[in-house]
Amino acid sequence: MADNADEGRAAADVLLERLPMRDDEGDIRPEFVAEISRAIAAKDDGFLREIVAELHEADLGDLIEALETDERVSLVELTGADFDFSALNEVDDAVREEILEELEPQTVAEGVRELDSDDAVELLEALDEEDQDEILDKLPPSERDALERSLDYPENSAGRRMQTEFIAVPLDWTVGHAIDHMRESPELPERFYEIYAVDGAQHWQGAVPLDALLRSGRQVPLADLIDEDRRKVSVLDDQAEVARLFGKYNLVAAPVLDVDSRLVGVITIDDVVDVIEEEAEEDIKALGGVARDEELSDNVWTIARGRFNWLLVNLATAFLASSVLGMFEGQLEKMVALAVLAPIVASQGGNAATQTMTVAVRALATRELGASNAYRIVMREALVGLVNGIAFAVITGVAAVAWFKIPGLGVVIGLAMLCNLIAGALGGILIPMVLERFRADPAVASGTFVTTITDVVGFFSFLGIATLWFGLS
Template sequence: MSDTDPETPVTPADELDEDVELDQPRLRLVRDAIAADDGPAIDALLEPLHGADIADLLEQLDDQPRRELLRLWSGGIDGEILSELDETIREEILAELPADEVAEAVRELETDDVVDLIENLESETQADAILASLDDVDRVAVQQALTYPEFSAGRLMQREVVIAPSFWTVGQAIDHLRNAPDLPEQFYHVILTDPRMRPVGYVTLGKILGAPRETPLAEIEEESFRTFEVTDPESEVAYAFNQYHLISAPVVDADDRLLGVITIDDAIRILDEEAEEDILRLAGVDAEESLSNRTLGVVRRRFPWLAVNLVTAIMASIVISQFEGVITEIVALAVLMPIVASMGGNAGTQSLTVAVRALATRDLTGANVWRVIRREVMAGGINGVAFAIIMGIVGLVWFGSPMLGVVIAVAMIINLVVAGLAGVGIPVVLEKVGIDPALASGAFVTTVTDVVGFFAFLGLAALWLL
């Protein structure tokens, strides 16, 4: 006999496991519920999901199913979902939502999240509508934050701060926290200030709760205390959070007065975005590209770097054309050329990836750059010798020519040594001249390894085989 009451309808959500993450079965059931115009089923499927999972779900749906889901779903978009959405999708969804629902969602966000939301909107009408939905205090805070430079600490900070005079005791701080009507939903430190509202230290909530009431707050300050100026680049802020294991840090103006606070979740987001940008740029992809972009937008973003790649390929072809006679007489060279170029390109990419990431994390500096270059060159040489032996044997067995094996072996050593040198040297030089190494290094390294590889292989063949 079934445990399920036969008179109780079974919703699609009942078919799922107890896990409430967005998996393929749940996504399939959501699609089916949209197709069936079944609002209650959608409610049951989405109700247990985290806001980030709902944001992922909306990003995976096409335009029309997404609009249908928003029409059928009674839960509605809240601030958490809105902040997690991809920028392109978020703007489209905001255009579909009623003004009162947008206002309610925005009021749930911290001021730094509202700033992030507005600065990425292309529609001024939507931005004005969001600002109009805020309370007066929050509106002024957001408008002021938007006057600071883009990608600065002022854009990253939130204005919701918990402060206490530096002369208070633990008991006074606890009483204040219990009676405060508008504490932030999440905070990690109580910031200590002097009479001029300049931050002089901070105390963790754990130490406040664990110390006797009569203990002065100044006696239990954290040693990690540091401040950031409102104009500091957000990349510098994120680096400091990672380097010094910060949880939160005050932001001050030019007179050292407290303006807001940056928390670790925002710093981690910046670190994640910078790492993602490096990966995309190494592949010649615009850092703003995402799966939500339209086809024409993808074409427009990728075309310039494909054009650069075409130019570098033509340069390699020009080198090859100088040895047309050699290739005509020894056809085996045409078969083996791609091997030399490919091995050099892959070795260069390995060194390049390590160097670009080390530059981003400031592990590669002027103090150790020559040591790293020597290491990469030596690694390239050792790998070159190892693969030269292999390819020398392959050339001998495959084509029956000992000298052909020697030629490809020597060319392999030369190209892998140059690949190690170029993979580190090029991004270091580009950074010195103010060019993003992640953005431009790939094209240069590929060009160097292709040109050197072809020139070494075909040049040695012309000298030793003819």
């Protein structure tokens, strides 16, 4: 058995040397995945233990995603204590849930014990309460209590994202005292970037970055190194708010205080980077009419159902817009060119409005657009609508007359185009602002409202002006 394990380890090192997991482009090699699949099928645990021990958790996560569902669970089971459960935080939620549900609660509990508290919470929060309890019950009471406390904070709060491992020392210590403490403490956080000064009741007094410790002599009091102006967060702060703070003030870590200003945890930049990417990702999806939590690993039904709702709302608005066309049935019969050209007016307005809306939604999300510059930006967008409205009025008018040789048609479509581009600009900026004011999510809801406006205004203005100009009614 020991021989087998040694052999496996040697074979794993040979594989990693001969055929690294990623090619030069950074993509995973299919041959590498095939070798792992083969080893899983052969239950070659010595080989697999060495592989998972050698891979970075992020790479291990990518490897797991590249495997088949049943192989994923077997890999965790075969590698036991060598498997780093933080790799499961690197995979899509759907994949993580599947694996955690298949594994024995005892196996998961042992894996969770090895994690920093923030990683453990991230892993557990994906599970429903029953599964969570089953795993928490298998942990020692002190660890269970700490995790339960974190899980009690609201979803997406700083309390959920923080790790409860940190270094806190009395404010009256010197640099030398603090360094000796770190050298002697067996249980330090895995990575840390600053230490915190607290009073006897664990109230936060200030932060000292490690580089400040290292450039100072041993006799320097910590009090001299503290930046009083340092940003701190509260357990209840929203993670998006925390991310903005980190981005704005270039933080790598921030102390998390409870409602009584006691230091209870620390948020580090790596978690914040995840939040920043997640928030941007969600905004992009929302603007594209996709559920914020849709993931690449979701199955056909989950995705189809999620997208159906948004399409249904849009179908209703499309019927609303077409009912405007329906009001002009007589005119369309008399001059079929109107039916051919109407979609152009609507679509051009929709595209211009989407441009404005995209800028507005993003500027609201990053807080660049606020009360202080709202008036200026609305005026500017209206002017942009006017300028491009005039430009496209001329272009479309000329093109329409060239195509249908109907005198006057150019003026009619030009005026409609101008109306619609101004309407689109105003809708594109005002609707997101109003939604934000009423605490609705501008990224999700703006698109539907905005294109409804440009469809209705486009059809109505074009056919209304045509009716008057050509005396069609």
